[in-house]
Amino acid sequence: MSPSTPGQAPGVLALAAPALVVLAAEPLYLLVDTAVVGNLGTVALGGLAVGGGLLAWAAALLNFLAYGTTVRAARRAGAGDRAGAVAEGVQATWLALALGLVVLAVFQLLAGPLTRLLAGGAGPVAEAGETWLRIASFGAPLLLVSLAGNGWLRGVQELRRPMRYVLAGSLLSLLLCPLLVYPAGLGLAGSAVANVAGQALSAALFVRALGREGLPWRPRPAALRAQLVIGRDLLVRAAVLQIAFLVATGVAARAGTAELGAHQIGIQLFFFLALVLDAYAIAAQTMVGQALGAGRPDDARVTARRVTLWGLATGSLVAVLLLALRPVLPPLFTDDPAVLAQADVVWWFLAAVQPLAGVVFALDGVLMGAGDVGYLRTITIGSALLGFLPLSLLAVPLGWGLAGVWTGLALFIALRLVAVLVRVAGDRWLRAPETVTA
Template sequence: MFVGRLGPNELGALGVNTALYSLAFFLFNFLASTTTPLVATAVAAQDKDKAGQVTIQGLILAGVLGISLLGGLVIGQDWFLGVMGADGSMLAPAKEYLVARSFAAPAVLVVLVGTGVLRGLQDMKTPLLITLFANAANLVLDPILIYSFDLGVRGAAVATTAAEWLSAGAYVMVLWRERETLGLDCSYSVAVRRAQADYLPFLQAGGTVLLRTFVLLFTKTFASSVATHLGPVNIAAHQVVAQFWLLHSLTTDSLAVSAQSLVAVALGKGDMRQARGLSDRLLQFGIALGVFWTFFLQAASPVLPSIFTSDGTVATAVYSIAPIATFVLPISSAAYVYDGIFIGAKDFRFLAFSMSSAAVCVCTALFLVEPLGWGLPGVWWCQSGMLILRASILTWRYQQQRGPVPRQISKPVEEGTVAVVDNEELEGSVRR
């Protein structure tokens, strides 16, 4: 809003950096996804030492990765901006913004860990309040730094960086307030030694979630690249329909986040029946939400393209792929909820396996789109196929008795009676 008044070069510089930082920070979202189930399970099992250990491990890793990311962005600024297409008169303001914004990297990663810990404590309200506080601070600082201090686009970056550090500070204060619940040791040296004692499980979980996220981003980027080679009209239509998918994913993600926490808590208490019941119910909600979005977007498809474009040829291209993109939304919702369930059950490896397997098949198909003349519909059939493959693989795993949250079964113990297999036996089957 404020940067747009500085001129097209500054606005373009902001756009390039926004895309770059969104990609960079999304890759590190594994810090939240990994921390949530580990903390939730530990707290539910009343293992304060483990909860505190995971929290400190996450914060240390956030600091190390954040400083590394800061250095990498500053040192490689020319390469990153070149890849993102910033050149000419846009390059100078883009560099100004990138360098100033890079100092927010450690704070953003601390925020991700704090969000994961609070989700593990089933506190969804505090992250929302901190986000609102940070956005308000950013809104106040923007005009002051951009115009009053005459910092231009650098001022916008400084305002965002300051807001991120305020947010990180707020999370640290909240975590300190919850130190009894989390079993955080007041002695820094003791806390760090405890965190370093068993870092491997955290790193393994984080690594598999990072792999899953990277594969997902790579596949989406490759699909966009294929659409780009089909011409400007096709890539424009591709981006318009991608916005519909983004809107759907943002609403469905709330169910996935709930699954991460609720399933982890139930398993931490040893209540497999509750974990399975919650999982089934969240899947039902997710599929119902996907059905709603399918019907809504199909009904609104005659007018939705006009919101994003006034070009008739682009609108026609949107109409050609909208049915493909919308019919798969219930399956997409199920895949998102499965992600939350499997993360809550700490079945990280299978999540990465399912994503990688589906991505290999889909990327192979995407290679054939242009040579075989499948056009833009072919790109979207490939993307829809990835969701179908991934949801199918996860459904198979979910229904297995050795899956992350298996159904409780009954077995005869003596004539005329039945007994339910207890939770410990079922949990043992999962571990095996």
């Protein structure tokens, strides 16, 4: 079997392509937002980095609203219960609103202390970040509603509608951001208002889609509890990932300015490329969830093999491109010879992990689709504690520098790869957990 086998690729690619657009829309908008705000000066740019970083961190931790909802909705859709799948979206939307209001309250109460902590103390950057965050946090409930909407629509294998809704919101933000920042004279606050406006449009479109299904909107405590069980495991997993990458960045900062600059280039490219590879995970999650919901474990295994091959092939292609473009890409980010020298060290690790990451991310999606999120939580924590964190923390005292940090990242990916391959080779992941079928 190969990624190009006729009759197999379209199912994966038809789901992965629109998923990739949704995944890439927010980072691409943030690049434009950064460029617009950057012309206001370094204080405004620093404020956006601080405030935007805090909001992005909260969204990343609560991303289970998309992934967990997809698991449950896909199972019900696979069993022929579309109404039940959509009902999962209703409950996820209630949960998103509740959690979004909590996030809003936390940021309104603690915006000052949090931005000062992240900015390294009081000052103009912390003040700018606080201003941006206080306004932009009103979009938190809207952002989480969109995540829930993405989840149930993925579960019923409708990925083109989420793509349109997310693009519509991003386009509105793109149009408003420069207008509000400059002609309207709002400055950095204009960027935050544009964020909220775009999120409001996307959330409204998702809610309208849900409303057109004609189901009752009453919250169901049992369904909310079941979603929170899946969410708990995914939340812990996301928190461990965030902490591991923050520690690695802190270690790079202590190694030196050039090391930090090179690490920032490498890690941002790693995150961007992860979006490409994670599109297969979303396709796998949807297809496996529906196959198991319909009682077709053999189809789930076929999907696992298929997305593994696609992930491996795409990751290998990305690795080849990174190596071929090594003389060209790093100079686009900096002309500092010291940073470029350190980036050369990072580059080999960045390229080497792509084929491994392609398989890991694809099989993560397979296990999520099966509802095996407890296992994913455990192996993520174990791989971070045994690989990523120890090598990162030892890199400076042992004089390994960035090579030590990125060896830790490579080991982190490799340990997860072994763990997911072992799991998928067995049968336990094919049995539906109660948290999915409840």
